[in-house]
Amino acid sequence: MARATLLLPAAARFGQQRLGATAARVLGRADHRETADAGRQAQLLRHFELTPGHWPIAALTRQAEAGDAAGSAWLRADPSYLRPDINGARLLAYGEALAMTDADRDALLPAxxxxxxxxxxxxxxxxxxxWYLRLPRGTKLPGFSDPGEALGEDLFEHLADGAEGRRWRALLSETQVVLHNHPWNARRAGSGLAPINSLWFWGGGVLPDQVSTQHTTAFSDDESARALAQAACTAAALPARFGNAAGDVVFDLQAERDLARLQEQWLLPAVAAIDRGELERLELDLEDGSAFMIARSQRWRVWRGPRPRFGE
Known part of the structure; x- marks a missing residue:
């Protein structure tokens, strides 16, 4: 029988939004866990096992996009927009959020x-x-922050430190000078677009020997999750709502912030599939490390009260 998992953001991301009566009752009767590690990386690693155990997202996305990642180490160097403030600079946008075109790339990359x-x-x-840097396989890299975790935060809290980080801090400074002086950024600003005034280094490493998962299909619009899935199982774009599940499927809803939409399009249709006997179980895996497992037998737990929010 089919099984399904929904990857959700941390409960705090839903703020004070409340679950409807049906969903609150279902979560109140579900099995609940709060012991897993928090964070997006930890969430994905609960579902995809890498051998050896590291986090080489740059190599995985490079392989998915270009098919030439074998034999080298890789580091993402994604275009980004930093806004100076009184205490330093903050990461406000990177990658797709900058709405870059081929013309942007062709103008800035040669410089x-x-x-x-x-x-x-x-x-x-x-x-x-x-953007990618191809590195010799033995290159030692400092720890780099995922840009999704650094968004809105002070750049200096996420700079690579230590002896290995010194070289990358110097390269970053030189990069920022080149981009600041490039006339193409004045052209972007004149069009109402954010300047591309820095690069964000992250995800370094070599291709893992193996990526494995219990899931047969993973649906996601997130590039890191899609790259992991392509190395381990069938990967597909996220559909608009929960539909017929076959096998063991995972739906990546980490970007969802509307609790009413989550209930209407995902949670309640999945619960209905459990009630019809089409789905054996449903797991809700939250980025903060908590989780709920929902099964048909839990309908008899009438002594348990409703849970109006994920975090309660």
Whole structure:
């Protein structure tokens, strides 16, 4: 029988929104867990096992986009927009959020290639929003922050530190000078677009030997999740709502913030499939590490009260 998992944001992302009566009753009777690690990376690693155990998203997305990741280490160097403030600078946008075009890439990439080429790290961009540095396999890299976790935060809290980070801080500073002085950014600003005034380094590593998962199909619009899924099972774009599930499927709803829409399009249709005997169980895996497992037998737990919010 089919099984389904919904990957959800942290409960706090829904603020004070409340579940409807049916959904609150179902969650009140569900099995609840609060022991898993929090964070997007930890959430994905609960469903995809990498051998060896590291987090080389750059290599995985490169393989998915260009098919040439084997034999090298890779580091994402995504275009980004930093806004200076009184205490430093904050990451306000990166990647797709900058609405980059081929013309943006073709104008800016040649200005940066000599800088990274001299450092021994060729820079290229198979898509306008995803830029990559090809590194020798043995390159030691400092810890880099995922841009999704750094969005809106002070840049200096996420700079690579230590001896290995010193080189990358210097490269970042030189990059910012080149981009700040590039006339193309004045053209973007004149069109009402944010300047591309920095790069964000993240996701470094080599392709894993293996990526495995219990799921047969993963539906996601998130590039990191799709890259993991493509290496382990069938990957597909996220549909508009829950439909007929076959096998063990996972739906990545981490970007959802509307609790009413989540209930109407996903949670209640999945619960109805359980009631009809079409779905064996439904797991809700939240980014904060909590989870709910919903099964048909739980309907008899009438002594349990409703749970109006995920975090209660």
């Amino acid at each position: 940066l290639r000599p800088l990274f080429g001299d450092a021994g790290f060729p820079l290229d961009a198979p898509t306008p929003s995803h």
